[in-house]
Amino acid sequence: MLSVGDELKDGFDISIDYLDQNISFIEDIKEFYIKRKEVTKEYLMNMKKINVDMLDLITKNSINISVGSKPIMTPGSLVNSSITTVRKLVNDNIDKDLNKINDIVINDLTSLINDLKNLSMYLKNIYKEMMNNYHAICETNLNNYKKKYDEATKNMEQARAKGSSSDKITKREVAMNEAKNLYLIEIALANRVKDKLYFQDIPELLDLLQNTVKFKVQKFNTFLSKHLNNCIHNANSNISVYKEEINYLTENLPDLDVEMFIKHNKKPWQEPQDKVFIASPIWYEEPIFNVKLEEDLKILSIKYKKAIEDKSYLQSEISKQLDNMKSLRGQILEASEKNGLNFALLKQYSASLQRFTDLENQNLRVEVIIDSLKNNFKDINLDNLNFKEEKKKSGIFSKLKIGRSKSKSSNKDSSEVIDNRYEDSRDQSDDVASTMNSFAASSISGAGINTEIHRENKPTFSQGSSSSAAPNAVALYSYQAQDSDEIDISPNDKLRTLKNDVNGWTQVLNVTSGKTGNIPTSYMKITEVSNTSKVPPTVVPRRKKGNNENPKVLCKYEYIAQGDDEISIHPGDQIEVLRPEDENGWALGLCNGNKGLFPMSYC
Structure with missing residues (x-):
């Protein structure tokens, strides 16, 4: 048997129109019987009038017909057999139950039309929900995530351009990475939703529509056969005609209508294209997950664990709903084979399908998150990641005990400014540190983990107020x-x-x-x-003996200034060292006409 769902991909619109046209046709048949009832009513009234006239005539002439006009003995109430026979023929000529028969078929057809309209409405509502979900995820949500990603890259670029603090740049980078990662997940979800819609949801809905058409044919045959049998029971003539019509109905098989519809509506179908990653116009990136900071991994880990929790509940609910659908499918198949399809069974299945589709859509998002992260982070055990409460933001020096002792003498040169640094650390479990190291070596992001420098009380050089x-x-x-x-x-x-x-x-x-x-x-x-x-420093630096030129170093890594007393340096920059590196790794330098502190570890 041909299946509408298999043969007509994305064929709901033409299929539901086909069903509605058939419902309209049954309404026309009902209207025919309503008109026939009116004609029959008029016919019965006319028949009753002429029958009464005929019976009056028989009564008036019964003696003359029975014994002549001048009998020697009157017959009383007796009449001859001819009169008795005519009376019977006149009375039997009135089909007393014709209107009752018409009422029965009209009521049956009304019930069928109402059932079919309700089923059509259920089908349309389910399809509308399917398409609303598709458009929401594949268009509205995807566009919103793309917009948020573009906005995040714009904010990141503005922070860098304005020379914002490292904390702020890091915060913007985390937001940008999160926006990109969510955008990638949403792309994967959109493509999975598209596949599910066209290869599972719509075909399943079309199969339900096909069973609705079969239900229409079965009930139509049943009601007309019932009507014809009532006509046979009530009629004195045309019995052979009624029986012949019943035989025609037995040849009106439910599957024939569907097969004819499929054969005349089948056409090549082009699957909609997959959604693809569109890079930000101001921050071009490859379509890969960005996990350059520990905070990036933490955000994804939280989403992963939440998805795992949701999946457990959804799988349980889907399993229950699937068992219910399998049971209903079996009942529908059995009823279809026995010409016993009924409205209650199809209504129950449509409700179950609607609930099942909704659960599967929720589960699909969960599965996409889980699959996306597992497939992209194969070397990371996302199930065992643990993050403790952060004490402070940290960066590349978070493991170093940075501290500078106070001057032992108050007579120190004023250029040697007292500076206290505190260790800026974050309690982290070994598995997180191991995870980050593992990820840094992976091929997902060639840049590895970008870290930041967080300084509190940093060395300063005095400038004019x-x-x-x-x-x-x-x-x-x-x-x-x-x-x-x-x-x-x-x-x-x-x-x-x-x-x-x-x-x-x-x-x-x-x-x-x-x-x-x-x-x-x-x-x-x-x-x-x-x-x-x-503006010169408050204290003029002491001149060195011998060579008057200060040493120069070559910048290897980019560093963005975090304060007014620092300078930004870029790979390839030549930096003149004005004051040597202190015990904490900071030196005073001159680069591109700008003077300030910079980390020597970047050179």
Whole structure:
């Protein structure tokens, strides 16, 4: 037997239209019997009138017909057999139960139409939910995750461009990685949902529709056969015609209608294309998971464990629903073979299918999360990862005991500023550290794990007080700070530039308000050139004997300045060391005209 679900991929629209057309046809048949009832009613009234006239005529002429007009002896109430026979023929000529028969078939057809309309409504509702879920995941949700990913990359680039603190950059990077990872998961989910919709959900729904059509044919045959048998029981003539019509109905097999419909509607079907990763326009990346920081792995680990928990519940519910559907399928098959399909059974199966589809959609998201993470992190045991409460943010030096003792003498040179550093550590279990090391060596991200430098009380070199510096710019427009490293400005505020324009942002001192932060460069006008980058230290460095040139080092890794007393360095930069490395790994240097502290371990 042909299956609509197998033969007509994505064929719900034409199939439900086919079912509705058949329902409309049965309504036409019902209307025929309603009109026939009206005609029959009129016929019976006319028949009754002429029968009454005929019986009156018989009564009036019964004596004359029986014994003549002038009998020697009147017969009383007796009449001859001819009159008795005619009376019987006149009475039997009225089909007294014709309207009752018509009422029965009309009621039967009304019941069938109502059942079919309800089943059609159930099918449409299930299909609507399927398509709503498909569009929500494959279009709306996917577009939203893409938008969040693009926004996160934009925020990351802005933080880097404005020379934000390491903490802030790390936070933006974690947000960007999380947005990308969720976007990748959503792409995988969209493709799985698409496959499930076209290769499981719609075919299953079309098979239910096919059983609804078979139910229509079986009930139609049953009700018309019942009607014809009532006609035979009530009729004095045309019995052979009624029996012939019943034989025709036995040849009206339920599967024939479906097979004809399939053969005349089958066509080649093109599966919709899979969704693919679209890189951010300002931060091009490959479609691979980003786990460069421990926080990235922690976020994914939490999602993984939550998915494992949800899967346990969903699998249990799906198993129960599947058992129920299998039982109902068996009943439907058995009833179909015995011409016993009924509305209650199909309604029950449609409700079960709706519930099963909903559970499977929930489970699909869970499975995609689990499969995506397992397939991409094959060397990591995600089930055994444990993260303890973080004490502080840490970075590449989190394992080092950084501390500088206070000066033993108060007569120290003022250039040797007292600095206390505290160990910035995070309690981590060995399995997490091992996991991160394992991941760093994996091929998922060639960059490995990017870490940050977190410094608290860092070495400083004194510069002239910026608050007393003369303004060299003026604000043109009002701007409201949108981030913690930005400041408000109003038109005509006097400004002092502290850092040059970087990607449309300039760090300034608002002399009017006394606040320091970033503002859009286009919102201000330079009134004189700033020389703040050349402000000398408070104490002039001692001249060295012999060679007057300071040593230079070559930068190997990029470091972004985290404060005003630091400098950003990039691979290949030549850095002039103005003050040697202290015991904590920091040196004072000059690079590209900028002077400040930098980590020697990056050179």
